[in-house]
Amino acid sequence: xxxxxxxxxxxxxxxxxxxxxxxxxxxxxxxxxxxxxxxxxxxxxxxxxxxxxxxxxxxxxxxxxxxxxxxxxxxxxxxxxxxxxxxxxxxxxxxxxxxxxxxxxxxxxxxxxxxxxxxxxxxxxxxxxxxxxxxxxxxxxxxxxxxxxxxxxxxx
Numbered sequence: 001x002x003x004x005x006x007x008x009x010x011x012x013x014x015x016x017x018x019x020x021x022x023x024x025x026x027x028x029x030x031x032x033x034x035x036x037x038x039x040x041x042x043x044x045x046x047x048x049x050x051x052x053x054x055x056x057x058x059x060x061x062x063x064x065x066x067x068x069x070x071x072x073x074x075x076x077x078x079x080x081x082x083x084x085x086x087x088x089x090x091x092x093x094x095x096x097x098x099x100x101x102x103x104x105x106x107x108x109x110x111x112x113x114x115x116x117x118x119x120x121x122x123x124x125x126x127x128x129x130x131x132x133x134x135x136x137x138x139x140x141x142x143x144x145x146x147x148x149x150x151x152x153x154x155x156x
């Protein structure tokens with residue numbers, strides 16, 4: 001059964017727009033999808049680093065949460081992501097945010113994503129695609145400055 005799934009993609013190392021494009025093409029596979037505009041965002045977590053490019057991807061998919069997680073991890077590997085510092089710089093960060101009608105307490109993929117409602121870099125792009133999930137009230141409480149850069153195609 002097909003349902004909506006939302007993935008957050010972010011990058012602050014290398015060619016950030018190309019890393020996001022790699023994430024989109026790897027995660028979507030053959031699924032129908034839409035993407036938000038790209039936002040430039042300040043880093044979260046206290047580690048000194050460059051700003052991020054972030055977007056949210058909406059897919060119509062039959063893939064399970066674990067299958068989507070595997071696609072996200074593949075995209076990160078293809079982008080040669082190195083995990084040296086928690087919340088540190090990265091070529092690509094890909095997270096499963098929400099899958100319609102599904103919750104998960106599996107430590108590999110918690111749904112909805114446990115910190116998504118705290119972060120403007122998730123909620124602002126998500127609001128373009130799913131204003132029913134990223135409501136104005138939730139967005140008002142989220143932390144972090146964001147700035148719209150435009151479409152991914154315009155940045156490539």
